[in-house]
Structure formats: structure tokens, C-alpha cells
Amino acid sequence: xxxxxxxxxxxxxxxxxxxxxxxxxxxxxxxxxxxxxxxxxxxxxxxxxxxxxxxxxxxxxxxxxxxxxxxxxxxxxxxxxxxxxxxxxxxxxxxxxxxxxxxxxxxxxxxxxxxxxxxxxxxxxxxxxxxxxxxxxxxxxxxxxxxxxxxxxxxxxxxxxxxxxxxxxxxxxxxxxxxxxxxxxxxxxxxxxxxxxxxxxxxxxxxxxxxxxxxxxxxxxxxxxxxxxxxxxxxxxxxxxxxxxxxxxxxxxxxxxxxxx
Ligand code: PGA
Numbered sequence: 415x416x417x418x419x420x421x422x423x424x425x426x427x428x429x430x431x432x433x434x435x436x437x438x439x440x441x442x443x444x445x446x447x448x449x450x451x452x453x454x455x456x457x458x459x460x461x462x463x464x465x466x467x468x469x470x471x472x473x474x475x476x477x478x479x480x481x482x483x484x485x486x487x488x489x490x491x492x493x494x495x496x497x498x499x500x501x502x503x504x505x506x507x508x509x510x511x512x513x514x515x516x517x518x519x520x521x522x523x524x525x526x527x528x529x530x531x532x533x534x535x536x537x538x539x540x541x542x543x544x545x546x547x548x549x550x551x552x553x554x555x556x557x558x559x560x561x562x563x564x565x566x567x568x569x570x571x572x573x574x575x576x577x578x579x580x581x582x583x584x585x586x587x588x589x590x591x592x593x594x595x596x597x598x599x600x601x602x603x604x605x606x607x608x609x610x611x612x613x614x615x616x617x618x619x620x621x622x623x624x625x626x627x628x629x630x631x632x633x634x635x636x637x638x639x640x641x642x643x644x645x646x647x648x649x650x651x652x653x654x655x656x657x658x659x660x661x662x663x664x665x666x667x668x669x670x671x672x673x674x675x
Pocket of ligand 1: 586587589628630650652
């Protein structure tokens with residue numbers, strides 16, 4: 415027993431308007447049976463966060479933003495700060511590969527966003543992962559090392575223990591090809607990430623930090639990923655837009671959490 419709660423996060427990306435987001439949330443509600451060791455989180459677009467925060471019962475589903483800017487306020491046209499999100503969300507996704515690749519987010523920008531998230535008492539879900547080329551060139555460990563160590567470098571060990579790290583190999587994400595990752599392959603990468611935390615912040619911290627997996631996770635594959643030692647949850651994208659699939663994913667997670675009791 416790790417003592418870490420299972421975390422299932424649905425990343426809705428830039429899909430669904432406010433009305434559609436509200437409908438999807440209501441549908442999820444019909445089926446979710448809360449479990450004390452499973453946290454269910456959804457990440458709708460920015461516009462839906464305010465209305466959904468009024469509809470959501472946080473004991474059943476928590477809200478997550480998909481990004482935010484690292485300055486708390488100022489003349490930054492078009493940006494949304496962590497401080498503006500403070501009472502609306504419990505989590506923020508930071509450094510998703512779509513942000514790194516399409517919007518050129520650097521290691522340092524992501525480090526500053528993680529620090530801003532912690533400063534504003536919002537739990538960061540830090541996404542890390544190598545591209546297909548990097549994996550082919552045997553650079554996976556180096557990439558993960560750089561992404562993890564830079565992103566966490568402004569935090570104390572206690573703060574690191576609260577961060578969630580999502581291992582999302584770019585080649586496995588549906589956006590970038592969606593090659594199915596075998597649990598037997600990625601278990602080494604998850605282990606490596608925890609080792610980085612242990613080396614830098616100590617074993618006690620590494621034991622508390624949750625590491626989840628993302629990359630074409632669906633209702634059929636989630637069980638295999640949750641069975642990986644040290645894998646504390648999943649971050650499905652496309653499958654989270656379909657409430658049947660997302661509910662099934664939650665069901666699998668709940669069943670596994672009950673078996674682990
Ligand atoms: P996917 O997305 O499940 O559609 O691959 C995961 C993600 O991008 O976080």
C-alpha cells in the first residue's frame with residue numbers, strides 16, 4: 415500500500431462549449447460512486463470553469479485548468495493567472511506536450527508556472543515525456559531528467575510531495591500519433607521519474623509524490639497502467655470526452671482501489 419490516492423484526470427482540451435461542458439459533467443455525475451481512495455478530476459476549457467465551479471460537488475469531481483500564466487497579475491493581454499483561478503480549481507495541468515510543442519513553452523517557463531501554482535495553493539499536474547525521436551535516440555532518461563529537475567527546482571521537498579507528475583510520452587498521445595505504450599515498457603520510465611525525485615528531495619518525498627500516466631488511455635487499457643507499480647492514476651484525453659468511456663475508466667480505478675484496501 416503506497417498511501418497515495420488514485421487520480422483520474424480527464425483533459426477535455428479545446429473541446430466543448432460551456433453548455434456542452436455542463437452537460438458532460440451532469441452525465442458523469444449520474445454514475446460516479448465516490449471512493450475515498452480515488453479522486454476524479456476534469457479539465458474543461460477556461461470559459462467553463464466559473465459556471466462549472468458552481469455546479470460541481472468537489473467531493474465527487476474536482477476541477478482542473480489546462481494551463482495558466484506564471485505572473486499573478488499585470489499587463490499580460492490574453493493570459494489567465496493562477497491567482498485568478500484560485501477558488502475555481504484544485505488542479506492545473508502544466509507543461510502539456512501540446513503547450514511545449516505548439517506554443518514553445520520552455521523548461522524555465524514551466525518551472526515558473528509550477529512555482530506559481532504552488533504559491534497559489536493549486537496542485538500542479540506537471541506533464542513530462544519524450545518524443546518518438548528522443549526515444550529512438552535513447553534520450554528518454556536525459557529528457558525526463560531535464561524536464562523533472564528544472565520544473566521542480568524552485569520548490570521545497572514538502573512542496574514537491576504535493577505535486578502530481580504525469581508521464582505522457584509524446585508518441586503515445588493521440589494528438590501525436592497515439593502509439594499504444596506497453597505497461598511493461600513505461601514502467602521503467604515511471605520508476606526513473608520517482609528515482610529522480612528521491613535523489614533530489616529524499617525517499618520520503620518520492621514516496622508521497624503521485625505519478626500518473628497519460629497517452630491514449632481508455633477504458634480497455636487503463637487497468638494495465640494502474641497495475642504498474644508506482645503508477646497512481648491516469649490522464650485520458652480523447653476518452654474523457656465520452657462519458658461512457660470516462661465512467662468506465664473511473665469504474666476500473668475504483669475497483670482496483672477497493673481491491674488494494
Ligand atoms: P489522449 O490525450 O488520451 O487523447 O492521448 C492525453 C493527453 O493529451 O493528456
